[in-house]
Amino acid sequence: MADGRRMKSKVSFRKLYNFSCFRSSLKEEHGQIGQRGFSRIVYCNDPDNPEQLQLRYRNNYVSTTKYTALSFIPKSLFEQFRRVANIYFIIVACVSFSPLAPYTASSILAPLLVVIGATMAKEGVEDWRRWKQDIEANNRKVVVYGQNQTFEETRWKNLRVGDLVKVYKDEYFPADLFLVSSSYDDGVCYVETSNLDGETNLKVKHALDVTASLHDEGSFQHFKAVIKCEDPNDDLYAFVGTLHLDGQYPLSLQQILLRDSKLQNTEYVYGVVIFTGHETKVMQNATDPPSKRSKIERKMDKIIYILFSTLIMMSFVGSVFFGIETKNDIHDGKLMRWYLRPDEATVFYDPRRASLAAFFHFLTGLMLYQYLIPISLYVSIEIVKVLQTIFINQDQDMYYVETDKPARARTSNLNEELGQVDAILSDKTGTLTCNSMEFVKCSIAGIAYGRGLTEVERALAKKKGDVPTEVGDTSLDAEGSKAELIDTGRPIKGFNFKDERIMNGQWVKEAHSDIIQKFFRVLALCHTAIPDFNRETGEISYEAESPDEAAFVVAARELGFEFYDRTQTSISLHELDHESGKIVDRSYKLLHVLEFSSARKRMSVIVRNIENQLLLLCKGADSVMFERLSKEAQVFKDDTIIHIKKYAEAGLRTLVIAYRELSEQEFKPWEEEFLKAQTSVTADRDELVDAVADKIERDLILLGATAVEDKLQKGVPECIEKLANAGIRIWVLTGDKMETAINIGYACSLLRRGMKQIVITLDSPNVTDLEKKGDKEAIAKASISSITKQIQEGIAELSSTKESSVTFGLIIDGKSLSFALDKNLKKSFLELAMKCASVICCRSTPKQKALVTRLVKKGTGKITLAIGDGANDVGMLQEADIGVGICGVEGVQAVMSSDFAIAQFHFLERLLLVHGHWCYRRISMMICYFFYKNITFGFTLFWFEAYASFSGKPAYNDWYMSLYNVFFTSLPVIALGVFDQDVSARFCLKYPLLYQEGVKNYLFSWQYILGWMFNGFLCSMIIFFLTTNSIKDQSFQKDGKVVDFEILGVLMYTCVVWTVNCQMALSINYFTWIQHIFIWGSIALWYLFLVVYGAISPILSTTAYQVLVEACAPSPFYWMAALLVVVSALLPYFSYKAFQITFHPMYRDVIQRTRMQGSQESIELPFQVERKEEHPNEGLRNRV
Secondary structure (H helix, E strand, O other): OOOOOOOOOOOOOOHHHHOOOOOOOOOHHHHHOOOOOOOEEEEEOOOOOHHHHHHOOOOOOOOOOOOOOOOHHHHHHHHHOOOHHHHHHHHHHHHOOOOOOOOOHHHHHHHHHHHHHHHHHHHHHHHHHHHHHHHHHHOOEEEEEOOOOOEEEEEHHHOOOOOEEEEEOOOEOOOEEEEEEEOOOOOEEEEEOHHHHOOOOEEEEEOOHHHHOOOOOHHHOOOOEEEEEOOOOOOOOOOOEEEEOOOEEEEOHHHEEOOOOEEEOOOEEEEEEEEOHHHOHHHHOOOOOOOOOOHHHHHHHHHHHHHHHHHHHHHHHHHHHHHHHHHOOEEOOEEOOHHHOHHHOOOOOOHHHHHHHHHHHHHHHHHHHHHHOOOOHHHHHHHHHHHHHHHHHOOHHHOEOOOOEOOEEOOOOOOHHHHOEEEEEEOOOOOOEEEEEEEEEEEEOOEEEOOOOOHHHHHHHHHHOOOOOOOOOOOOOOOOOOOOOOOOOOOEOOEOOOOOOOHHHHHHHOOOHHHHHHHHHHHHHOOOOEEEEOOOOOOEEEEOOOHHHHHHHHHHHHOOEEEEEEOOOEEEEEEEOOOOOOEEEEEEEEEEEEOOOOOOOEEEEEEEOOOOOEEEEEEEOHHHHHHHEOHHHOOOHHHHHHHHHHHHHOOOEEEEEEEEEEOHHHHHHHHHHHHHHHOOOOOOHHHHHHHHHHHHOOOEEEEEEEEEEEEEOOOHHHHHHHHHHOOOEEEEEOOOOHHHHHHHHHHOOOOOOOOEEEEEOOOOHHHHHHHHHOOHHHHHHHHHHHHHHHHHHHHHHHHHOOOOOOOEEEEEOHHHHHHHOOOOOHHHHHHHHHOOOEEEEOOOOHHHHHHHHHHHHHHHOOEEEEEEOOHHHHHHHHHOOEEEEEOOOOOOHHHHOOOEEEOOOOHHHHHHHHHHHHHHHHHHHHHHHHHHHHHHHHHHHHHHHHHOOOOOOOOOOHHHHHHHHHHHOHHHHHHHHHHOOOOOHHHHHHOHHHHHHHHOOHHHOHHHHHHHHHHHHHHHHHHHHHHHHHHOOOEOOOOOOEOOHHHHHHHHHHHHHHHHHHHHHHHOOOOOHHHHHHHHHHHHHHHHHHHHHHOOOHHHHHHHOOHHHHHHOOOHHHHHHHHHHHHHHHHHHHHHHHHHHHHOOOHHHHHHHHHHHOOOOOOOOOHHHHHHHOOOOHHHHHHO
């Protein structure tokens, strides 16, 4: 099979998966062909057919870019002006061309163009990268059948509907194809769809009998057919169509190969293109993920509105006073301010129309005070966030060597929210565990086999204070506990079983050797795995639908039942004969495979052995298997149940193994009924098939049970413990049984020693009795009553221990969870859950995972993070504020739907406690500092206008104001957002409670924001009033000249630049050479600008002409006044900070002090810090 040779047989291999040798009848949906939604017509192997050309189907070119060359400028501009601040600035820029403007139009247009241009350039670069990826995909090569009756190579983008293509093993399908035939005679092929649905297990597709025989170029010369099918849609799991080729043949998804899925274990296939380009199902599903905005960004919008309101108020106050002053300029016919010539004033200053002049002044004020709104804030934040994601992506401590997977930030919008996570909702399998199953224990004929301890057993022993032993499974089987274990040599993937009683062929000596033989024979036969023989090494590997199934086949091989070949109708084994002790080859005729489903919870195969016996081999969950056992075949049922329970307690996943022998008289009628159900066209076809399958899966003979271990990922217990110490609640949402989930909880430190458990379950006698009666209304009523009672009891228990240090863990099963999520119960359930340190939801469905995530997010108002690795976790990841995908073995669907991707769960510790903490601090301080420096600058304009009788005259030169946010203060704040660290990464991990700073939102609370705003307001007052009063009635130069308007503007502006940059120096915790260059370089740049700009002709430089070189620099008063004002402006913040650190230190202040002192002792929190940090969840309790 591995070499791709064709195998001939009377019975089709698709019978394995479709349970039928016959052609299906036309389904009801096929009657819709030709109607609306089902109008597509494809001329197979005839793309140039005139009728098809008239249909004008799209080509196969795919574009995922946001813009085109023509649409980039208009669409990008539209994106920029969706921000209310940018709309304001463009309106101001337009009005600046009128006489109302207090400055020239170019001075406001220039910075606006720089900011918008930088953002547009960023958008363009990102779209250019997408364009390059599209080019790569569109130019992949594929072989297509040409007009000269030979296959020729062409590019994906050149494919047309109707083209016949040939796709080879390990290649991706270039479009949605109709499967014509494959390298197998019956048209079977194997497809991996991980790019579509995240599942790595192989799916079987098969061609129709009428086309399966087409295999060479000559056979395609006369192949002309017509396909009538559904129109393009996004349903990956359904297809309706009809093939017209000497008759009508219904098409289903079994004959469709979807674009971006990969051909596996098949040498080649032939297919006809049905859907191309953006009409393919994968592109129809290519929707943008939900738009997520961080809470800080949403709060920032509110701050902008506050500043807008302040701006309007300042303009209104100025216009009122201006109107009053203007009206009084002519009093009783006298000119009060005669030098302004109010008798000849324009409409803007006309005392006779003072109200109109005041209105125009109001408009002037709106432009004058625009500097309260930081024009470069948005673009600066975007730059900082992109740089932060680069540091996350390049963090070597989050790089997983084994799979060559670094951490990856797939969005930069949510960086700061990584530092504010209050609750983590995690999948278990593949997220906390490796999703790499190992066969470790089994129970056969009531005897437990398998030595050693699992990770869960070690954790339980540690919890009890026992010393765990590595060997001797005395808890399950006392006999042989002191026996020496046999070394099996090199490790085998999927097999970690040790027991000298049955290994190395020793099982033939056991009393129940015949049952052991049947047990492992079932494992070797009851599966859909595919053997892959490596000719170089001589080894056989297996492609299986799940890691569990692969582990069973490997276990059977290691115990003497090697599955080595599969044909369309048979499975071949190398068996160890228990009588002769020799390896013999046995072949079993494969008749039917009854596949596993979540509803059936079991899988069966029906085979015929060489003795002509009909055997039904079955494996499944204990909840459905024990009720199907024959009453006469339950000799060791009780012992098996005990073992299964102990396996579950050890964190193992169990399956029950059974079989039965069928008679010909029973099998023939059943097969007829089964095939009839398979070919039915009714809506309840699946139910009919399950019902018929259920009839044969009865009176089974119990053989035993398997136990496989899904090992925890490295570092998971330590990571969870560290996150819990950081005050983060952790929820695990798993499909495992309660016993397994609880013990996994102990193994990964989710449940800890001394933690009390609150268990909510419906496994009560009352509910069980009602379930047996089948009264659904009574069951629902009793269940809701039971869940309500248990929740109330849990809340009462928590309330009674509120003052103690006891922590609680909540465990709830899936059945109970469905009722707890009811609109009448979910509030009380959330109240209970949020008071617990850990929550485990067992038997959870993907929909329940998403609903629980939504409940936690909306109910608490806090940041939630969901983490998972499979397609079943996508809903949870998209529902949470932050979605983290694990690059595991379940495909890429979770990663593609996530905001951040990591290779191992324990990297979450560093992602949150280090990068999250830093990003939150940096972004918060950056935004607060932005508003501080703009308020400082903007209010000096207001004070000066009041000083100048609200004349509307700005205090500074036009270009001073325009370049303030762009050059003189922008770079230091970017350096703050990228490089600042309050404590090092080592201290972030050593003292996880520091993380609560972000959860509590200390650095972006209204108190903190208003504090920075007040600081800016205070600095503006000190700068203006101290500057103006220090120069009053004094000469400024040696010749006795006093300060004029130009010098006052330069002096005030110098003080502002020095103050805001030195304020940055005081705020930074971690200096690098880059910050020194940016801070002191920005100040130096101001002086350099004055020299260069002042040297330009006074026609252009106006008030700045030679003002520094000739007036300010030679004057000692200029330098002394600037020094005095800057020190005075910084003194209030410096005093406050010194008082706060000394008498009311935050946790970070204590850590910083310890770091500076070089102490290695553990930090004792001062009383003030303890009060704030001791109960990080108290606010949530009050909210709930």
